[in-house]
Amino acid sequence: ALQETVRTGKPQRGEWVCRRKTGGPFPAEQTIASIRNADREVLRIAVTIDDIGRDKTGRKPEAVEAESDFERFFNLIPDLACIVSTDGYFKRVNPAWEATRGYTREEVRNTPMLDFIHPDDLERTLSEIAKQSREYRTKHFVNRYRCKNGSYRIFDWRTTFNRDDSTRFGIAKDITEQRLSE
Numbered sequence: 001a002l003q004e005t006v007r008t009g010k011p012q013r014g015e016w017v018c019r020r021k022t023g024g025p026f027p028a029e030q031t032i033a034s035i036r037n038a039d040r041e042v043l044r045i046a047v048t049i050d051d052i053g054r055d056k057t058g059r060k061p062e063a064v065e066a067e068s069d070f071e072r073f074f075n076l077i078p079d080l081a082c083i084v085s086t087d088g089y090f091k092r093v094n095p096a097w098e099a100t101r102g103y104t105r106e107e108v109r110n111t112p113m114l115d116f117i118h119p120d121d122l123e124r125t126l127s128e129i130a131k132q133s134r135e136y137r138t139k140h141f142v143n144r145y146r147c148k149n150g151s152y153r154i155f156d157w158r159t160t161f162n163r164d165d166s167t168r169f170g171i172a173k174d175i176t177e178q179r180l181s182e
Contacts, residue, residue: 005032006042011076018049033076035099038177043099046075079173080155086166088112100174102148118144118152132161132168142175154179 005012011033018028028049035044048071074081074094080101081094090109097108101116108116117125121143132138138159144152155172162169 005034005045009034009036009040031072031076035078035095037099044095046095048072048075077171079171082170082172084113084168084170088114091167100153101145116145118146132159136161136163
């Protein structure tokens with residue numbers, strides 16, 4: 001399945017019997033997908049394993065399936081996906097953050113969001129965050145984010161603000177190459 005994913009770029013899915021840390025077996029659905037750059041070169045292989053044998057939470061199967069679908073979507077989407085908390089830190093980022101910017105997901109989560117933004121874009125970004133708190137959504141907000149190697153990538157953001165817990169959900173498309181060619 002791994003070789004097929006690398007060769008074709010198509011995610012591969014199958015069911016296997018896996019072993020828990022305690023040694024006990026469990027039936028699992030495994031998805032293998034590749035994260036690629038603009039030249040279609042493989043940057044990273046993402047593997048998700050879902051225990052399909054039982055649900056210990058007592059939730060309805062539909063809720064478990066929806067959560068599982070969200071996890072797969074969040075981890076396989078090629079754009080940068082994130083959830084940002086009220087304190088300005090990333091609560092969660094998908095694997096594309098590592099592939100695009102070079103920081104590990106842990107490094108991204110442990111650094112204030114504003115520390116990554118280009119200094120010339122900081123005031124506009126703060127203004128957009130304030131505006132979003134009133135209007136819920138942002139479409140096509142562009143700013144630059146610092147990469148681990150010191151360079152900057154240009155991102156086109158779409159975000160939604162959740163007033164219930166002041167959490168922001170965002171997806172950023174890397175438009176650096178497009179902007180440079182323009």
